[in-house]
Amino acid sequence: MALSRIWSAFIITAILVALYKCLFLGDSEIFSWMVIGKADDFANPLKVDGIIPTCKNAIDLAINLIGVMSFFMGLMQIAEQAGGIRFMSKAIAPFFTKLFPEVPKGHPAMGYMMMNFSANLLGLDNAATPFGIKTMESLQEINPEKNTASNAQIMFLCLHAAGLTLIPVSIIAARASLKSSNPTDIFVPCMIATFVATLAAMLFVAIKQKINLFQPTILVWIVGLSTAIGALVWYLTTLNATQLQNFSKLLSNGLILFIVFAIIVGGLYKKINLFEAFVDGAKGGFETAIKIIPYLVGMLVAISLLRSSGTFEVIIHSLKQIGTFFGADTRFVDGIPTALIKPLSGGGARGMMIDTMKTYGADSFAGRLACILQGSSDTTFYVVSVYFGAISIKNTRYSIAVMLLADLIGIITSVLLCYLFFGK
Numbered sequence: 543m544a545l546s547r548i549w550s551a552f553i554i555t556a557i558l559v560a561l562y563k564c565l566f567l568g569d570s571e572i573f574s575w576m577v578i579g580k581a582d583d584f585a586n587p588l589k590v591d592g593i594i595p596t597c598k599n600a601i602d603l604a605i606n607l608i609g610v611m612s613f614f615m616g617l618m619q620i621a622e623q624a625g626g627i628r629f630m631s632k633a634i635a636p637f638f639t640k641l642f643p644e645v646p647k648g649h650p651a652m653g654y655m656m657m658n659f660s661a662n663l664l665g666l667d668n669a670a671t672p673f674g675i676k677t678m679e680s681l682q683e684i685n686p687e688k689n690t691a692s693n694a695q696i697m698f699l700c701l702h703a704a705g706l707t708l709i710p711v712s713i714i715a716a717r718a719s720l721k722s723s724n725p726t727d728i729f730v731p732c733m734i735a736t737f738v739a740t741l742a743a744m745l746f747v748a749i750k751q752k753i754n755l756f757q758p759t760i761l762v763w764i765v766g767l768s769t770a771i772g773a774l775v776w777y778l779t780t781l782n783a784t785q786l787q788n789f790s791k792l793l794s795n796g797l798i799l800f801i802v803f804a805i806i807v808g809g810l811y812k813k814i815n816l817f818e819a820f821v822d823g824a825k826g827g828f829e830t831a832i833k834i835i836p837y838l839v840g841m842l843v844a845i846s847l848l849r850s851s852g853t854f855e856v857i858i859h860s861l862k863q864i865g866t867f868f869g870a871d872t873r874f875v876d877g878i879p880t881a882l883i884k885p886l887s888g889g890g891a892r893g894m895m896i897d898t899m900k901t902y903g904a905d906s907f908a909g910r911l912a913c914i915l916q917g918s919s920d921t922t923f924y925v926v927s928v929y930f931g932a933i934s935i936k937n938t939r940y941s942i943a944v945m946l947l948a949d950l951i952g953i954i955t956s957v958l959l960c961y962l963f964f965g966k
Contacts, residue, residue: 545926545938549844556847563852576850588850590890596846600838604831607671611827614672617805618654619823620816624808627653637763641744641753642694644684651680655698657801663708664794674702675830675932682933690937691930696944697747699929703945704740704952705920708733708771709778709790713913716896718783722904725783731959732917733775737768739919739952746944830932837931841923845886854882874957876902877911881953884915885922885946892916911960918952 560576563569579592591599621627630653631638638645638652645651654677661670677698685692691699710732717725748755755761778786809816848854858879865872877898884891898912922945930938 545930545942548923548942549840552844552848556844556851556853559853559856560851572851576847579850588852588855589893590850591846592850593843593846596843597839600842601835603842604835604838607834608828608831610669611672611675611831612824613827614669615676615827615830616820616822616824617802618657618672618676619826620809620814620819621653621805622650623814623819624805624812626805626808629653630656636759640757640760641748642697643753644692645681645694646684649680649684651677651684651694654680658702659706660797662702663706664790664797669798670702671928672827674698674929678929678933679830689935691935691939691941693751695935696939696941697744697751699925699941700743700747700944700948701740702929703920703922703925704736704743704948705918706736706740707917708774709786709793710913710917711787711790712892713895713917714783714786716892717899717904717913720896720899720904722899724905726779726781726786727963728910728913728917729786730775730779731914731956731963733771735914735918735952735956735959737771738955739948742951743944743948746947750940750944833934834928834931837927841927842887845890845923848886849883849890854879857882871961873907874911874960876908877915877960878953880912881915881949881956884919885949886924888921888924891921907960907964910964911956914956914960915953918956919949922946922949 556576560569560572563572575586575588575590575592577592578594579586579590580595581589581591583589618627627650628648631648631650634652634656635647638655639647642652654673658670658673658677661673678695681692681695681698682688685695710729713728713732714725717728745755747753755764778789781789806816809819858875861878862872862875865875880891880894880898883894895912895916899906899909902908904910922942926938926942926945
């Protein structure tokens with residue numbers, strides 16, 4: 543129900559803003575841009591696709607997912623039959639059974655979660671999506687109300703949507719391409735912001751589900767993970783931009799190949815029919831990618847309307863006026879568009895980040911803030927559409943509210959960190 547109301551609000555707000563601009567500001571072309579406009583059209587003022595191109599983009603996105611989904615779900619089928627998923631589930635059971643009390647100890651979903659969180663941490667979006675969908679499907683098997691999100695699904699998805707990522711490689715690469723004097727200077731603020739957002743998501747869900755985060759087991763795991771991540775971050779800060787990108791590529795791509803190697807060797811050891819198991823799993827990946835198309839089309843069209851109507855420009859202008867009225871430092875406002883678009887569109891937010899750096903400079907306050915905001919969260923509404931859509935969940939309960947609240951914490955933290963690191 544919450545998703546339905548938000549979706550409706552996006553569309554209604556966009557059309558009302560467009561109507562106002564047409565009637566009172568004389569923008570007679572706005573309706574055309576909203577329906578048939580193309581982002582690559584030189585004359586398009588906002589460089590955003592309209593309804594018709596967006597529908598095509600949604601289909602293209604789903605089709606592009608088919609190959610990746612099929613490959614990784616095929617591998618996971620081998621891993622499951624070989625006992626690898628259950629082995630991982632048992633290894634992390636002491637922590638996850640406290641954080642996900644409704645999931646039976648050693649349940650395969652825990653292993654899938656671990657793979658999803660690991661892929662997210664390394665910025666492997668293509669791998670994280672099939673691992674995440676497999677997690678949701680596994681949790682759906684023990685969900686007593688098939689149309690309603692379970693507590694475990696909400697906790698998992700809120701942690702996933704917080705977007706904890708270790709190395710923001712694409713952001714550093716974009717800064718380097720725009721001649722930043724120090725492309726990696728946003729690395730530590732990005733890491734802190736996304737870590738705070740993840741902890742906030744965990745805290746909010748734990749409060750709602752009455753989970754005691756001060757249990758010794760949970761505290762030991764959180765402190766241990768924080769220490770390990772902190773040590774790795776310290777090491778990474780000693781590397782320059784080129785070294786950091788090379789290390790990230792080696793670590794992330796090497797991990798993917800190691801997972802493939804380990805699964806195949808494990809399957810051979812267990813003497814299972816590897817290719818047959820792979821094909822069976824891959825079929826599920828194809829079916830899932832097709833299943834999410836209606837959800838993608840609906841959400842992406844609503845987001846397109848919101849962007850092409852100029853609603854974000856109205857919000858930004860209002861924020862700047864309010865800040866000026868109260869005599870506040872309004873430098874942060876120029877970087878905020880990235881934060882507003884990020885929950886709606888990853889590609890759109892990346893484009894806005896690059897545009898901000900081109901407009902104000904890669905090493906400007908606004909440019910750096912846009913980069914930190916880009917790395918502090920995930921695309922909330924895309925995550926909701928794909929993951930809940932894959933298992934046909936209708937009632938998302940409080941999940942969207944928690945995700946957006948965690949996004950807000952990430953935004954506030956990013957702004958504060960930007961003033962702390964680069965405000966002088």
